[in-house]
Amino acid sequence: MIDCKPKQTPCPLGLNKELGNNSPSLSENTLYRQIIGSLMYLMTNTRPDICYIVSFLSQFMVNPTFAHLVLAKRVLRYLKYTLTKGLTFVKSSDGSAIVGYCDSDWGGSLDRHSISGYCYVLNKKGSINILEMLKAKNHCSKFM
Secondary structure (H helix, E strand, O other): OOOOOOOOOOOOOOHHHHHOOOOOEOOOOHHHHHHHHHHHHHHHHOOHHHHHHHHHHHHHOOOOEHHHHHHHHHHHHHHHHOOOOOOOOOOOOOOOEEEEEEEEEOOOOOOOOOEEEEEEEEEOOOOOOHHHHHHHHHHHHOOO
């Protein structure tokens, strides 16, 4: 994976459609479990941007398929793409504020598992405008 081609997104749109039911089960799921465990550690501590896909992939720890392993490797390729990017929080004197949104999907999964995700937006004006907040929420929901 060191020489892999980086990806700009951690998961494709239409995730359930892409997985399908045609993928064979993995005969040995140790590698899959190790990748997901490492991604969970990253997600919890430093990488909230991979929360959705890691939560999704962690639902298949017992019986992962080859398609799940390919998706897990795609997340690793995304991490390679974002290796030099990061978040820095400093106190602002102009009244900027961070606004957070979270959402969960309880009925969209084919196998009745719940999915959740969150998004944070920097509001540079200091006061929260309702129209801007709704635009930011709609923008974030495109990625969940």
